[in-house]
Amino acid sequence: MKKIKKLRSQEWFGGSDKMGFVHRSWLRNQGYPNDHFQGRPVIGICNTWSDLTPCNGHLREFAEIVKKGVLEAGGFPLEFPVMSLGETIMRPTTMLFRNLASMDVEESIRANPLDGVVLLTGCDKTTPSTLMGACSVDLPTIIVPGGPMLNGRFRGGTIGSGSFNWVIKEKQKAGNFSEDDMLEAEICAARSAGHCNTMGTASSMASMVEALGLTLPGFSSIPAVDARKKVMAQLSGRRIVEMVNEDLKLSDILTRQAFENAIVVNAAVGGSTNLIIHLLAIAGRIGVELKLEDFDNLGSEIPLLVNLMPSGKYLMEDFYYAGGLPVVFRELGTLLHENIITANGKTLQENYKNATCYNREIIAGINQPLQEHAGIAVLKGNLCENGAVIKPSAATPSLMKHRGRAIVFESMEDYHARIDDPDLNIDENSVIVLKGVGPRGYPGMPEVGNVDLPEKLIKKGVRDIVRISDGRMSGTAYGTVVLHISPESAAGGNLALVKNGDMIELDVEKRSLNLDVPEEELERRRRNWLPPEPLADRGYVRIYLDHVQQADKGCDLDILIGGSGAVVKRDLH
Numbered sequence: 001m002k003k004i005k006k007l008r009s010q011e012w013f014g015g016s017d018k019m020g021f022v023h024r025s026w027l028r029n030q031g032y033p034n035d036h037f038q039g040r041p042v043i044g045i046c047n048t049w050s051d052l053t054p055c056n057g058h059l060r061e062f063a064e065i066v067k068k069g070v071l072e073a074g075g076f077p078l079e080f081p082v083m084s085l086g087e088t089i090m091r092p093t094t095m096l097f098r099n100l101a102s103m104d105v106e107e108s109i110r111a112n113p114l115d116g117v118v119l120l121t122g123c124d125k126t127t128p129s130t131l132m133g134a135c136s137v138d139l140p141t142i143i144v145p146g147g148p149m150l151n152g153r154f155r156g157g158t159i160g161s162g163s164f165n166w167v168i169k170e171k172q173k174a175g176n177f178s179e180d181d182m183l184e185a186e187i188c189a190a191r192s193a194g195h196c197n198t199m200g201t202a203s204s205m206a207s208m209v210e211a212l213g214l215t216l217p218g219f220s221s222i223p224a225v226d227a228r229k230k231v232m233a234q235l236s237g238r239r240i241v242e243m244v245n246e247d248l249k250l251s252d253i254l255t256r257q258a259f260e261n262a263i264v265v266n267a268a269v270g271g272s273t274n275l276i277i278h279l280l281a282i283a284g285r286i287g288v289e290l291k292l293e294d295f296d297n298l299g300s301e302i303p304l305l306v307n308l309m310p311s312g313k314y315l316m317e318d319f320y321y322a323g324g325l326p327v328v329f330r331e332l333g334t335l336l337h338e339n340i341i342t343a344n345g346k347t348l349q350e351n352y353k354n355a356t357c358y359n360r361e362i363i364a365g366i367n368q369p370l371q372e373h374a375g376i377a378v379l380k381g382n383l384c385e386n387g388a389v390i391k392p393s394a395a396t397p398s399l400m401k402h403r404g405r406a407i408v409f410e411s412m413e414d415y416h417a418r419i420d421d422p423d424l425n426i427d428e429n430s431v432i433v434l435k436g437v438g439p440r441g442y443p444g445m446p447e448v449g450n451v452d453l454p455e456k457l458i459k460k461g462v463r464d465i466v467r468i469s470d471g472r473m474s475g476t477a478y479g480t481v482v483l484h485i486s487p488e489s490a491a492g493g494n495l496a497l498v499k500n501g502d503m504i505e506l507d508v509e510k511r512s513l514n515l516d517v518p519e520e521e522l523e524r525r526r527r528n529w530l531p532p533e534p535l536a537d538r539g540y541v542r543i544y545l546d547h548v549q550q551a552d553k554g555c556d557l558d559i560l561i562g563g564s565g566a567v568v569k570r571d572l573h
C-alpha cells in the first residue's frame, strides 16, 4: 500500500507564520487541543442531515458516532453541512439539483484542510450528489449509508414506502380508500428513521456504493435504527483514518471493474433505473469510460436474486435479516470481479466469502433465481436514437412485445387535465406517450414516467399498459414503462413529433422502440416543430439548462465532467 508523504491539512495547519496562526486559532474557539493540528489526519464528515430530508434525519447523531471512530484512530474529525436533497419535499424535483449539490460537496472538500472524507448519505440523490462531488476532488473517501427505515405495518399487513403510494392511488381511483384510511396509513408507512424500505432508488444507491467498494462490507442493508448500523458508522470513522495513512483514494477503488460490479449487483437486486443515470455521472467524474449500452451488455442476463418490492414481496429489513447484500455478492461469485480492492483494503472476495443466507425465500440461490434475466434493457430505434431503458422485472411480460396506438400528452399538465376525461379514446392496447419531462424539458427529469392509468381502465380491471416518456420512474414503481428517451422531446428528439393515433412498436427482446410513421412525414413534422421557451433566464436553473447533458450521458452538466483534484492554486492571504 502507498504511504502518504505529507498530509494535505498541514498546508493549512503546519505553518508557523501568520496564516498558520489564523488557520488554527479560530478553529481553537471550539476547544480543540493543540495536538489536533500537529499532523493528525483531518477527516471531513460531509453531512446531508436536514429537517427537510426526513430520510436523513438521523445523520446528525451518526456524525457524532463517526467522530468517535475518527478520534479513536488518531484523526481529527470536522463535520460540515452540504446541500441536502429531500425527495418527498423539493419542487419541481431533486434531480434538478443533484448537480448543484455535487458542486457544493466538491468545492467544500477542496477548499478546506481535509485529508479524507466520510460521506453521510441516505435519501435518493444524497448518495450520487455527494459521491460525484467527492470524485472530482479524489481524496480518500468512505461512505456511511444511512440505512432503510423499518418495514411499514398497516392493519396487519406489511407496506413498502413508495410502492404503497401507487397502491393508494389505484385504490382511490377505484373508490376503495377513504381519507381516514390514508391518514392512518401515513404514519404506518414511515415508522422509523431511514430511507425508503423498498429496493427503490435509495436502497439501490446504497447497494451501488457497497458494490463499488466504498463502504465497509455488509453496511448498506442494515436498517437505520439497528444498533449494528451505529457500530459500522464508528468503524467507518476509524477506517477512514487508515485510508488516509494508506493514501487509498477514490480513484484507486473506482476502476472500470468496480462500475461493472455495480451494474451486475443492481440487476441481481432488481434495483432502480435511476442507477443508470447516477452511475454514468459518477463514472464521468472519476474518468472511467461507461456507456448506456454497458447496462444492457453486462446486466440484462443477470438473474434476479432478491425478492424485494417493487419487483417482489419483501422489504429491506427482511433482506438484512436474510443475510443482506453480502449473500448476493457470494451468490454472484465469479459474475463479479472479485479481486477488486474495497474501502477496508480487502478484496470483494475476502469480504464476502463467508456470507450466509438465512432465508432463501428472500435471497435466492444463483441456481434457482427468482427470474432468469433481471437487468435493464436498453432500447434503440427512431423514437430513441440515443437510447431508452425499460426494467423488465417490473414490467408485464405480455406487453414486452407490443404494437399500439399513441395517446399523446404534451406535458404533465396536459396529462392531468385529460387523463380521466371520459371521452379520452384510450384502451388497454393504447400506448401513453408523455413529452416534456426530460432533463431540459421539465426541467430536471422528474419521476413521472409511470403515470397512472385512466380511472376508466382501472375500473375495468386493467393494471398496466405501455407508457413511454423522456422522464424517469421512481425506483419504487412498476409497470411496462419505457424511460429516459434520448434525445428528449424538448431537445428535438423524434418523441416531440409523435401525434395521437400514430402506431408505436415496442419489442424488448429485439431492444427496439419505433414510431411507425414514414420518414418523409417525420421530416415534415420536424420542419414545423418549435422548441419550447427556456424555463429560466437566470440563476442556477439557467446554468443547468445551458449545460445539462441528455439521459444517455447521465445528466451531469458538461462543465462538471472530470475533476480538478485536491490542489488549491491560490492561498488565503
Ligand code: FES
Residues within 6 Å of the ligand: 055, 087, 088, 122, 123, 124, 162, 195, 196, 200, 202
Ligand atoms: Fe427518501 Fe425514498 S423518499 S429515500
